[in-house]
Amino acid sequence: MFRLSAQSTRKAVQRLAVQARHQSTSSATASSMNAKNVSMAAAGVVTVGALAYFSMESVDANMAADGLHPPAFPWEHKKSLATFDHAAIRRGYQVYKEVCAACHSLDRIAWRNLIGVSHTEAEVKAMAEENEYTDGPNDVGDMFQRPGKPSDYMPRPYANDEQARAGNAGALPPDLSLMIKARHGGADYVFSLLTGYQDPPAGVEIREGLNFNPYFPGGAIGMARVLYDGLVEYEDGTPATTSQMAKDVVVFLSWAAEPEMDERKKMGMKALTLLGILTGLSIYLKRHKWAGLKTRKILYNPPTPKKH
Numbered sequence: 001m002f003r004l005s006a007q008s009t010r011k012a013v014q015r016l017a018v019q020a021r022h023q024s025t026s027s028a029t030a031s032s033m034n035a036k037n038v039s040m041a042a043a044g045v046v047t048v049g050a051l052a053y054f055s056m057e058s059v060d061a062n063m064a065a066d067g068l069h070p071p072a073f074p075w076e077h078k079k080s081l082a083t084f085d086h087a088a089i090r091r092g093y094q095v096y097k098e099v100c101a102a103c104h105s106l107d108r109i110a111w112r113n114l115i116g117v118s119h120t121e122a123e124v125k126a127m128a129e130e131n132e133y134t135d136g137p138n139d140v141g142d143m144f145q146r147p148g149k150p151s152d153y154m155p156r157p158y159a160n161d162e163q164a165r166a167g168n169a170g171a172l173p174p175d176l177s178l179m180i181k182a183r184h185g186g187a188d189y190v191f192s193l194l195t196g197y198q199d200p201p202a203g204v205e206i207r208e209g210l211n212f213n214p215y216f217p218g219g220a221i222g223m224a225r226v227l228y229d230g231l232v233e234y235e236d237g238t239p240a241t242t243s244q245m246a247k248d249v250v251v252f253l254s255w256a257a258e259p260e261m262d263e264r265k266k267m268g269m270k271a272l273t274l275l276g277i278l279t280g281l282s283i284y285l286k287r288h289k290w291a292g293l294k295t296r297k298i299l300y301n302p303p304t305p306k307k308h
């Protein structure tokens, strides 16, 4: 009797132990599952947060330090199917030549680059010849001066950076060839900069020799306002307002920064058209080839037992 009860108690304890062990293992998996879910969710939140952070424009950045964010202007050449406005490039070149070239170089543009873009070959030859270039050495080892050729690059206003700084109260007028690509905001920024000069607001001190421009990071720029209504006389009769000249010179500089844009868009159009036709053809051909297979019906006729 006693032995029996002892045995059954032992069994019961064993059962309990097994149960407990089972429970503990299952709850362990459950808690590890929970931890996994929590870490997955945390990783998700971090990823979404990082994406949002990096894709946001810094519009709410410190305006005084980073400059006022320029508005987005509807540039014709930024439309995906549009080319540059070549009349604007021609006018913009005139503004660069008559205004900006006094201080800014345009090192990456040669005279020949203008041929067929804004000027004819004869015009470009004549414009290049107006400039003297140092060439040589000649037979006796001396450098000599000669008139420019279309293969020469645009002349620089200053012999070196030191001279450029000395002529502009210590500020270096940067080369404008790639300016549109070099600045955040590109064409919008340069247009806003050229048209954004104004009196400094109350309480803002601008050092002697600097000028207030809210679009320039820091607000104080070494370049004074250079464009004023009627400064140049366009040969096509376009009224030379400040904003018109700014727009034209920005279109010219956009071309200078990306002379291959028209060609690039044309190639893109050709490629897309061709690939579109080929895609249509291959879809048709695929369906044509597969039609027989897809619509066939497989029948099984069981052999009929032969009648004797």
Ligand code: HEC
Binding pocket: 095, 096, 099, 100, 101, 102, 103, 104, 168, 171, 172, 173, 174, 179, 183, 190, 193, 194, 216, 220, 221, 222, 223, 224, 226, 227, 249
């Ligand atoms: C009198 C000389 C002078 C003339 C003319 C001039 N600039 Fe400047 N420009 C400067 C100087 C100096 C700087 C450098 C300013 C600085 O770093 O504070 C500058 C800077 C610039 C910048 C760069 C701003 C930046 O974000 O760093 C652009 C763009 C620019 N000029 C465009 C033009 C254009 C376009 C014209 C013609 C319409 C022009 N400039 C005419 C002297 C000139």
